[in-house]
Amino acid sequence: MTLIEALAREHPGITVLPASTRTAAYLHDAGTRAAAAGHDGPTVALPTTPHEVQALVRTAASLGVQVVPRGAGTGLSGGASARPDQLVISTERLRRIVEVAPLDELAVVEPGVLNADLNTHLAPYGLFYAPDPASHEISTLGGNIATNAGGLRCAKYGVTRESVLALDVVLADGSLISVGQRSVKGVTGLDLVSLFVGSEGVLGIVVGATLRLHPVPVARRTLTAFFPSTPDGARALAAITATPVRPAIVEFLDEPTLRDIDRASGSDLRTRGASLVLVEIDGYGIDEQERDLTAALVAVGGTVRAETAEDAQRLWELRRSGRGFGQGVPRWLVGEDIAVPRSALPDVYAYFSEIEARYGVDVSAVAHAGDGNLHPVVSRLISPGADPAVLPDDLIDAATDLVRFALSRGGTVSGEHGIGSTKLDWAGLELGERTVQAQRAIKHALDPDDLLNPGKAIPRADAYASAP
């Protein structure tokens, strides 16, 4: 019996899209979308309940068909990309906000709820869900959990892991387990909640989540600090850490990023300075916070301003909406998601020039500077007559060079996007052989037949670095 026959016979009530060119979009996620149109996609099931997810996994397992869990497909590392012989189980129709418990500051949701929709729903309660990936208007909470998504605010409020209290998870054998609890604390047995968060669908499929909420702060204020150069701005970031102010957001935009945004959006950021530290402070004592932070940033050469609410909103929209790549002259691009200890940020920006000179590329980055996470883009104009879809090897070498630099400073290949299918080799540079063995052993313990999102997130055994 084929997969599609089995699904039709055993689960007539579940919407299933047969493998065809109509499902080509499910071959890829937002980071690997390039050349899908016209190809045959995978079989796609659209369950509406946790029980249906269990049934689908059991049917797939009985046929030995591999399963790729998927949220909204907004991931940037190929974590949700699927082959035509695989079954995609999309959780986008599990989209109920089941409960909001204000006194316990928690919400119970299904995985298909969009991040921004939860916050819209929470507004009347005076509460918010903190993790805010730039994709928050289009990404699902289930996808956020699968990637342990970060965002802008995690400098103060933590990443997704810090906001997940409990999970309902369908395992590779179709069983459903509930892990965690509704209390803030809990240490009964191993911490499976944290293990599932960020596991990119290789250990189980999240079908329900109990999320921690925070009260909307009594005040929020946006400060801009412009600096005369990228190095000046990068060095100035340490001045924030030297104060007792811990902003909700600290973003750093280098000179090429300001130019790109201006070109794409008609803004005039570059006329105000050559790099920008964009800060949101919140909470009690907002005036004292502003005073201390302004003094610190002025002392290191910044031109500091508290923005009006209207200007602030515009600035955050500019920051979140990306840099306008894809406009103008076409370029080859490699995007990264490295993170380093904050003290290494100036060195990373200084290293861009070395890479530019060595490989003949352009490098720029916006950074979640509050937590040392950068999104460098290594790019080059596409050569006349060259295939735009085929990245030159030395462009990838340049990007790998930058990854190695981050690792040499105690950083990581991926701060928030995950490893997926596109960063496995880089992950092998970070993780020692024995660590990869341990990760594979845990994967095997929960999914012995390698049915759930095989080949993602954990490097291949031959891709590891030598353990030091």
Add this chain to the structure above:
Amino acid sequence: MTLIEALAREHPGITVLPASTRTAAYLHDAGTRAAAAGHDGPTVALPTTPHEVQALVRTAASLGVQVVPRGAGTGLSGGASARPDQLVISTERLRRIVEVAPLDELAVVEPGVLNADLNTHLAPYGLFYAPDPASHEISTLGGNIATNAGGLRCAKYGVTRESVLALDVVLADGSLISVGQRSVKGVTGLDLVSLFVGSEGVLGIVVGATLRLHPVPVARRTLTAFFPSTPDGARALAAITATPVRPAIVEFLDEPTLRDIDRASGSDLRTRGASLVLVEIDGYGIDEQERDLTAALVAVGGTVRAETAEDAQRLWELRRSGRGFGQGVPRWLVGEDIAVPRSALPDVYAYFSEIEARYGVDVSAVAHAGDGNLHPVVSRLISPGADPAVLPDDLIDAATDLVRFALSRGGTVSGEHGIGSTKLDWAGLELGERTVQAQRAIKHALDPDDLLNPGKAIPRADAYASAP
């Protein structure tokens, strides 16, 4: 070759205490210390480097000897208790503070450093390590990590897991892996850091840790709110959540606890009220925070006062130093560590009366009310002629009844002390059968011969509740 012969031959430089009555203290931890004196204890090794820990584990593994990792032995759930045929590897002599990196707000430590000693070391930097179990002056950071220790401040600053960036861990085969990174964020592969935190020594032995620090807040202030009864105080806690103030600490002391403290310490808390909400606020805008919190607590009937620095210090000492049990008439005691969603705290305190009536016991509790974690003590006067060391069955039944109540409200058996060896049956009430299987599979994946702290932390297969 016996264990002690092998250790002497292979590791002549490592201090090893042979199994004898001299090592009887290592049979137990602070929660199970009762009747050790005079019995033969386990073999105890006191390595001074990670390499020595590796060597010891390899030797033990080659002889099939089980290993019990141990910090200062201050645990309360029997996690570090050992049998005479086991090898205790104590990390108390790995006690270097390797590095403090102020700009990265991190410290690198060995596991034997005492929690309080790290904070003493950090004071000149204007930084602090947030997790503060009541044992902070005598417990090691390695033990804190093994139990994912909580404390008073975790309402605002999170539990130990939120303060661990990276770990060096010796696995059951003696290999050493480094997991995590020095940046705040990192999602490369599975989150092994979180998995090791709180794993109570069953997956590996922590031999190094990179810890996240916080800036000392610009201000700290202690507020007391006394209420005319325990139920009044318990109900009042919700008023704090309804404000935007998120105190660093919210403790709740019921009437019996106030009486016990007064009797043990000569204080007069009970004359000020019948229950106490003890709060520390910190950070910017301390006056506005005090104003909003005071208004909220007065509105629900509290007698609220901002304490002087001197009185505040005295109050926190009284709170941390325990309740004076063990003084006066001897009692049978069962201590608990349940946690519930905060909204359920009034119901838990109300349920104490039911349990007292049903089982003929006394129940009182101090609560880390900010995160719903309670430490109830179920007690009864020891019957004339009875063996003080043998707890009556119905006392344990009473305690189990309370555990079931917490679980019925979405809570947990253990908020911060861990399961160890004493709470395995209760853990079985919390975790479903398939969850226990998954935990055991992960344990088996990393320790196939069950050499590391066997029988701890994860319930036996026959102890689980039916999965719902």
